[in-house]
Amino acid sequence: YIEAGVGGVHFEDQLASEKKCGHMGGKVLIPTAAHIRNLSAARLAADVSGVATLIMCRTDADSAQLLTSDVDERDRPFISGERTAEGFYRLREGEGMARCIARGLAYAPHADLLWMETSRPNLEQARVFAEAIHREFPGKLLSYNCSPSFNWRANLDEADIARFQLELGAMGYKFQFVTLAGFHSLNHGMFELARDYGNRGMAAYSELQQAEFDSESAGYTATRHQREAGTSYFDAVSLAIS
Structure with a gap:
């Protein structure tokens, strides 16, 4: 380390x-x-x-x-x-x-x-x-x-x-x-999503997605998961070597 x-x-x-x-x-x-x-x-x-x-x-x-x-x-x-x-x-x-x-x-x-x-x-x-x-x-x-x-x-x-x-x-x-705040937040969040998705299908997921959109004004960026994973960087690398 x-x-x-x-x-x-x-x-x-x-x-x-x-x-x-x-x-x-x-x-x-x-x-x-x-x-x-x-x-x-x-x-x-x-x-x-x-x-x-x-x-x-x-x-x-x-x-x-x-x-x-x-x-x-x-x-x-x-x-x-x-x-x-x-x-x-x-x-x-x-x-x-x-x-x-x-x-x-x-x-x-x-x-x-x-x-x-x-x-x-x-x-x-x-x-x-x-x-x-x-x-x-x-x-x-x-x-x-x-x-x-x-x-x-x-x-x-x-x-x-x-x-x-x-x-x-x-x-x-x-x-x-x-x-272990992240561990508990992730696990409880996934538990709630799985439970609600099982009961209400995409309506439950759409609520999660809307909550993400609403949080963007406070600095949240993970709505665009491709960007979070660095796809734009690798696109730039591919463009540079093409």
């Missing part, structure tokens, strides 16, 4: 071979020092390549309950003393926030942005993390995953949802994103 000139890339502190979605159980952390090496390697690769890539560091320490090794003394205060059949170290319950802060402070000098993966949308949790980081690293850029895995209306009312991102921004969370 860096060689291709990507504008930013994120690295998380999970064990790659046991990688889980950020909102699933069974996550295994690597030692703090191991992740710092990953971040440093990425920065070195970007610098050597002459690419101004932003390095975003994600920690899954909030909900992870396992650690590969006790080699790093920064991780030892959070270890329960128990181990799994696979040899992983169990982490103490109820200390996820403290783990995130400890790791965030350790990672901060080695990344452009910090991302604490959370289990639910929680402004107070975000504030505690931001204040702890900015106490030692004023102005450090933070990231927040406004995840589609959250049931937003089950956790927040409409007023809270409306102000959620504004308050995050005021705390220093300058990069806020929905990781």
